[in-house]
Amino acid sequence: MKFGQVFGAAVVAACAFLLAAASAQSQPLDKVSFGTNWVAEAEHGGHYQALADGTYRRYGLDVTIVPGGPNVNNRILLLVGKLDFFMSANTLQGFDAVERNVPTVAVAAMFQKDPQVLIAHPDQGIDKFEDLKKLTLFVSKEGLASYFQWLKSDYGFSEKRVKPYTSNPQPFLIDKKSAMQGYVTSEPFAIEKRAGFKPKVFLLADYGFDSYSTLIETRRDLVASKPDLVQRFVDASIIGWMNYLYGDNKAANALIKRQNPEMTDELLAYSVAKMKEYGIVDSGDAGSLGVGAMTEARMKSFYEKMVRAGVIKPSIALNRAYTLQFVNKKVGLDLRPK
Numbered sequence: 001m002k003f004g005q006v007f008g009a010a011v012v013a014a015c016a017f018l019l020a021a022a023s024a025q026s027q028p029l030d031k032v033s034f035g036t037n038w039v040a041e042a043e044h045g046g047h048y049q050a051l052a053d054g055t056y057r058r059y060g061l062d063v064t065i066v067p068g069g070p071n072v073n074n075r076i077l078l079l080v081g082k083l084d085f086f087m088s089a090n091t092l093q094g095f096d097a098v099e100r101n102v103p104t105v106a107v108a109a110m111f112q113k114d115p116q117v118l119i120a121h122p123d124q125g126i127d128k129f130e131d132l133k134k135l136t137l138f139v140s141k142e143g144l145a146s147y148f149q150w151l152k153s154d155y156g157f158s159e160k161r162v163k164p165y166t167s168n169p170q171p172f173l174i175d176k177k178s179a180m181q182g183y184v185t186s187e188p189f190a191i192e193k194r195a196g197f198k199p200k201v202f203l204l205a206d207y208g209f210d211s212y213s214t215l216i217e218t219r220r221d222l223v224a225s226k227p228d229l230v231q232r233f234v235d236a237s238i239i240g241w242m243n244y245l246y247g248d249n250k251a252a253n254a255l256i257k258r259q260n261p262e263m264t265d266e267l268l269a270y271s272v273a274k275m276k277e278y279g280i281v282d283s284g285d286a287g288s289l290g291v292g293a294m295t296e297a298r299m300k301s302f303y304e305k306m307v308r309a310g311v312i313k314p315s316i317a318l319n320r321a322y323t324l325q326f327v328n329k330k331v332g333l334d335l336r337p338k
Helices: 003-026 042-052 074-079 091-099 129-134 141-145 147-155 170-174 187-195 220-225 227-246 250-259 265-277 296-308
Strands: 030-035 061-066 085-090 104-111 116-120 136-139 162-164 178-183 200-203 213-219
Touching: 030 074, 030 227, 042 061, 042 227, 042 250, 042 265, 061 227, 074 085, 074 213, 085 091, 091 104, 091 213, 091 296, 104 220, 104 227, 116 129, 116 187, 129 147, 141 147, 147 296, 170 178, 170 187, 178 187, 187 265, 213 220, 213 227, 220 227, 227 265, 250 265
Parallel strands: 030 061, 030 085, 136 162, 136 178
Antiparallel strands: 085 213, 104 213, 116 178, 116 200
């Protein structure tokens, strides 16, 4: 083939490629709504990252993030079709959905570890997890009905030592022989700022409370009718989380602060650091399968603990709470620092 023919063929091929790319870019984006379970914060950072840096758009999605809050029930909005996806707090919500015959399903678990902690005063002889049993424990009503039942069944904690936690740390600060619940990404920071000491922190996940957290839930009908859309949302969210943790997250944090004006740069930096330190997002099965990973063994382990603790009934169809169809595909592993 002569040079002119070769050159012409190359030009034709290049033009065809550019036309195909332009055609793909011109395709209308699929509108997607995603409801979080609280006001904008670093614990939602991967999704804001995917929105801010264009990852969702590159996956053909026009995503609107709908923040939750104390007076917002985004889970109900998912059920009635006002949202396409919802950020579920933990695996227990999926079990509850099955028990109540609610047609939702978890499609990814963005947190491998639940951030739930118990926080104690320093220099009070609280060195081991079991030492917490001798303290007054400030626990919320929701916590008492869930993780505290596991503390009772697996560690012998007593409800007689429990007092109500109302999101006010003052009773804990006054009583040095007490502990309070919190999230590893926020409450210890607030205590350090307010009281000037670094508390003892015990992450329940490191002692056997192996619930997934910050799961992506959707309706079963969306999984059945638009599996490609679900896959793209999951994959783009995974990429978002890897970039939020290990890349430049300034634009995502700016978006978080815009949606939640009470958020500060200092708390955002602290939360990201703690997510990395404790392996909240990127640890365990996520190390080899990718962020968002779920496994049958892990689901069964937590299910059995909750049955043993009397939190859920032993008769629910566990496999209806989740699907592995969209995860464990090693998406985003190349973005982890070498």
